[in-house]
Amino acid sequence: MPARLRPIHRRRPPARQKGVALILLITALVVGVVWYTVGALGKAAPTTADRDTISGAALGQAKQALLAYVAQYAARSSTIEPGQMPCPEFLSSIGTSSQGQAGTSCSNSSPTVGRLPWETLGVDEIRDGYGEPIWYVLSPGFRNAPINFETPGQLTYNGNPNAAVALLIAPGAPLNTASDPAAPPAGCSKVDQQTSMRNSGPLVPANFLECGNDSGTASYAIPGPSQWTNDRVIAITAAEWAQAIAGPVADRLQREVAPALNDWRSTESNNNWGSRFLP
Secondary structure (H helix, E strand, O other): OOOOOOOOOOOOOHHHHHHHHHHHHHHHHHHHHHHHHHHHHHOOOOOHHHHHHHHHHHHHHHHHHHHHHHHHHHHOOOOOOOOOOOOOEOHHHOOOOOOOOEOOOOOOOOOEEEEOOHHHHOOOOOEOOOOOEOEEEEOOOOOOOOOOOOOOOOEEEOOEEEEEOEEEEEOOOOOEOOOOOOOOOOOOOOOEOOOOOOOOOOOOHHHOOOOOOOOOOOEEOOOOOOOOOOOEEEEEOHHHHHHHHHHHHHHHHHHHHHHHHHHHHHHHHOOOHHHHOOO
C-alpha cells in the first residue's frame, strides 16, 4: 500500500508577518498620540474668553437659584412677607459653620453686600471662571414690611436709578493696581487685592470688588474692559422679582384667603344681617 500522505503545513512568509506587526505598531502609536493630545488639550490653561464664559454661566445660575428661592419662600404658608429676599452671607461667616448661609438680619434702609448664601438657596457653591465665589448685593426695601408688587428696587445700575432689586457679581482674579502710574477713572481707585489676608474673615469687599461695587452705596455698574476692574455684574430687576413671586402668591390666595372668605361669608350669613336693618 502506498504510504499515507502527511498534510503539508504552509508557513506564512516572514516578510508578511513583519508587515502585519508593523501595521499594528503604527496603529498603537497613532492611538497613543491621539489619546495624549486629547488629554493635553483638556488640561490646557483656559483662556480669558473661557473664563468669562464660565463666569457668565455662574452668574446666570446664581440668578436662577436666587429667584427660585424667593418663589418657594413666597409659597410657604408660614411666610409673613411674601417677596422677602434673603440676606447675603455675613462677611464674618468665612471659615465658620455659618459659611454659605444667609445672614439672620440685614438692613432694610441701605444696600447690603456679601457673598451669595448658596447653602440657604439649596445649591452647591457657585464660583466664577477664576474660582471665586459669587457676590450678592441686596437693595433696601426687601427685608421688612411693606413689601408688595409696587416695591421698587433701589439700586442704581449702569446709571439707571431704581433699576435693580439685587445684583450678582463675579469678582474675577485679584488685581494689584497700587503701583500703576496711570490715574484711575472716576469712581475707581487703585487697589491691591493680592493680600495674604484676602480670604480671612471678616471679608473686606474691596479685596474682591472694584470701582464702587464694593462700597455698599446704591450705585453699581458693569465696567468695560479695564486694568482697574474685572468685575462681571448682572441684575435682578423688580419685574423679574415680581414675576418670580406672582404664581406662588396667587396660589396662596386660592389656598388660604379664598377659603377664609368663604368661611366668613358662611358664618355672617347665619347672623341674619339683613333682618337687623329691617323696620
